[in-house]
Amino acid sequence: MKATIEDSHLTLSFEEVLTSTTVQRLRRQFIQALDEAASVLCVNADISQVEMIDSQGLNFIIGMFNDARARGKDFRLCGASEANRRLFAIVNLQEYVNLS
Amino acid sequence: MQSVRDLVRNPKWECFDCALIAEKINGKPGLECIAWLLQHDPHISCILLTQSHSTSLLLQAMRTGVCDVLVTPLDPQTTSHCLERALNLARNRRGLINVSLQARDARELHKRVVTDINVSSKIVAPVDLRLETAFFPAMEAGGDFIRNFPLDDNRILTISGDVSGHNLSAGFLSAYFLGMCRGMLASHRSPEAIFQEFHDILVEEWNGNNDRYDIPISVSASFLLLDFSSKTISCCCNGAPQPILCDEYLNTSILGECNPPLGWFAGRIAKTVSVAMPESGSIVCYSDGLLDLDDGHHICPLAKADAVLGIPAEESATSGFLRGQRDDVFVHRISWAPNHSKRMRFIRPICNGICHVEKAESIDECQKRWDKALQLSFPGLAKARRMEILLCCREAALNAVEHGSPVKTCQFTIACHGKDRLCVRVHASDWTGFIQNVQKDNRHTPFGMKIIKGYADSIVYDATNNIILLEFLLTASNRMKPPTSIQTVLVQA
Numbered sequence: 092m093k094a095t096i097e098d099s100h101l102t103l104s105f106e107e108v109l110t111s112t113t114v115q116r117l118r119r120q121f122i123q124a125l126d127e128a129a130s131v132l133c134v135n136a137d138i139s140q141v142e143m144i145d146s147q148g149l150n151f152i153i154g155m156f157n158d159a160r161a162r163g164k165d166f167r168l169c170g171a172s173e174a175n176r177r178l179f180a181i182v183n184l185q186e187y188v189n190l191s
Numbered sequence: 192m193q194s195v196r197d198l199v200r201n202p203k204w205e206c207f208d209c210a211l212i213a214e215k216i217n218g219k220p221g222l223e224c225i226a227w228l229l230q231h232d233p234h235i236s237c238i239l240l241t242q243s244h245s246t247s248l249l250l251q252a253m254r255t256g257v258c259d260v261l262v263t264p265l266d267p268q269t270t271s272h273c274l275e276r277a278l279n280l281a282r283n284r285r286g287l288i289n290v291s292l293q294a295r296d297a298r299e300l301h302k303r304v305v306t307d308i309n310v311s312s313k314i315v316a317p318v319d320l321r322l323e324t325a326f327f328p329a330m331e332a333g334g335d336f337i338r339n340f341p342l343d344d345n346r347i348l349t350i351s352g353d354v355s356g357h358n359l360s361a362g363f364l365s366a367y368f369l370g371m372c373r374g375m376l377a378s379h380r381s382p383e384a385i386f387q388e389f390h391d392i393l394v395e396e397w398n399g400n401n402d403r404y405d406i407p408i409s410v411s412a413s414f415l416l417l418d419f420s421s422k423t424i425s426c427c428c429n430g431a432p433q434p435i436l437c438d439e440y441l442n443t444s445i446l447g448e449c450n451p452p453l454g455w456f457a458g459r460i461a462k463t464v465s466v467a468m469p470e471s472g473s474i475v476c477y478s479d480g481l482l483d484l485d486d487g488h489h490i491c492p493l494a495k496a497d498a499v500l501g502i503p504a505e506e507s508a509t510s511g512f513l514r515g516q517r518d519d520v521f522v523h524r525i526s527w528a529p530n531h532s533k534r535m536r537f538i539r540p541i542c543n544g545i546c547h548v549e550k551a552e553s554i555d556e557c558q559k560r561w562d563k564a565l566q567l568s569f570p571g572l573a574k575a576r577r578m579e580i581l582l583c584c585r586e587a588a589l590n591a592v593e594h595g596s597p598v599k600t601c602q603f604t605i606a607c608h609g610k611d612r613l614c615v616r617v618h619a620s621d622w623t624g625f626i627q628n629v630q631k632d633n634r635h636t637p638f639g640m641k642i643i644k645g646y647a648d649s650i651v652y653d654a655t656n657n658i659i660l661l662e663f664l665l666t667a668s669n670r671m672k673p674p675t676s677i678q679t680v681l682v683q684a
Contacts, residue, residue: 110555111585111589112554112555142578143578143581143582145582145585146586146589146637146642150638174575178582178642178645182638182641183641
């Protein structure tokens with residue numbers, strides 16, 4: 092996961108799958124990135140390079156949203172592929188997360 | 192050059208094993224003449240005569256195909272050694288060609304002696320039957336074989352084997368064994384008796400009297416007897432990979448017992464094991480050459496077998512999948528289904544195994560295995576659809592073990608029903624209770640079943656909730672489909 096800060100926006104670029112085998116490590120990295128970017132107002136999660144998201148990956152996304160909101164920051168999920176957008180529609184992810 | 196052309200056209204040309212050609216012939220490059228000569232007779236040895244010690248000339252000569260270079264003035268001893276080497280080289284090449292042609296003739300004779308009978312038309316059975324065989328030898332001569340023998344009264348016998356070695360001896364032994372099978376079957380001897388007799392011959396006569404070989408000759412052989420009257424399948428496996436049976440509920444099981452090859456140890460051959468024949472099913476047999484294919488990628492043998500069966504017979508070394516094969520490869524798949532049944536069609540199992548979800552990486556390894564199997568068996572399947580199927584398989588495994596199983600494993604089978612229905616069977620090794628109704632709590636949203644219901648075209652649970660069967664239409668495009676059909680039935684475990 093790469094983290095960049097620009098104009099009060101923290102952008103997290105995910106370059107691997109979001110699945111049961113990766114989310115624990117990614118969650119630690121996400122929390123660390125949030126701690127190091129206390130002053131940002133918005134968190135963008137770029138998932139354009141993510142090929143697969145399983146149920147635990149979806150829960151990770153919801154977790155990122157909740158953690159960002161708990162710290163008073165906006166959260167946006169961007170770059171979803173057509174396949175991932177279809178997945179989000181199937182599980183009604185918009186009930187949990189603002190999708191851009 | 193003209194005189195060389197005339198010489199090559201001479202019927203006595205094959206008497207020449209070596210040509211000495213000067214660097215310049217009437218002002219023209221001698222290497223051109225050599226290149227032309229080797230094009231017409233690749234087995235002749237060509238020696239270049241030159242006054243030059245140039246490295247570039249030497250390299251060019253080697254690239255052209257000369258076997259040696261002699262620098263003038265010629266030294267008699269050096270010239271004599273060079274000529275001797277060149278002549279031996281040519282004679283060895285010509286000798287190998289003859290052996291190869293003889294091996295090819297032997298194989299053709301072998302085929303004529305024991306033809307593979309089209310048995311499906313000769314079987315009168317209350318089922319639709321399909322027999323598929325693929326055989327890709329690694330060399331001209333060898334001992335792998337697979338043959339079907341229709342017996343009377345609704346029985347079919349398949350005998351397959353792998354004779355150690357890839358030479359004419361192996362080919363001869365293979366032909367001998369099959370001829371023996373044919374003769375003894377005509378005398379109504381049982382397959383067990385045939386195997387036992389051949390094993391005794393190998394141990395006592397062939398290997399017992401043969402002190403030429405350090406390693407005894409052995410035959411990894413198995414037979415499969417399908418009896419459509421008594422609805423039984425019998426298997427005797429001696430050193431060969433054990434066949435895999437898959438029924439209409441995608442239960443897979445290994446047939447026969449693991450035993451040494453014929454010819455190794457004196458005594459009894461492997462025990463014949465019989466099982467009940469399912470109403471619809473498929474049996475896959477293969478040689479150990481299949482296991483070596485594409486080694487290192489951990490592809491399921493069922494997937495490799497399915498891919499090999501799909502390779503046209505005229506391909507072989509050119510086929511990407513068979514490129515670099517080290518051993519003979521044969522695959523045989525017998526499939527049956529009730530006559531005219533639309534519900535049960537021929538089954539093509541393409542992957543099976545156990546997923547140990549307690550190790551985080553294990554499910555990724557399983558997913559790679561499933562992915563390889565799908566790519567091999569359905570190369571035209573859109574990536575998006577393939578990823579949907581993989582995601583469902585992953586969620587089924589996670590769901591199976593996340594909600595109760597103390598053992599944290601599940602058995603998987605992936606198979607194709609008919610032309611375009613892919614079925615995935617997940618069986619938890621202990622009672623788990625697949626969650627059928629999605630429930631939310633504050634800590635965890637169970638998306639797994641939502642995903643499966645979103646992508647699978649139908650879901651069947653068994654009454655005990657230990658088994659889930661997912662069905663996917665492979666021709667389905669990415670579309671918002673109507674709600675998945677969900678049923679609960681009794682599925683045999």
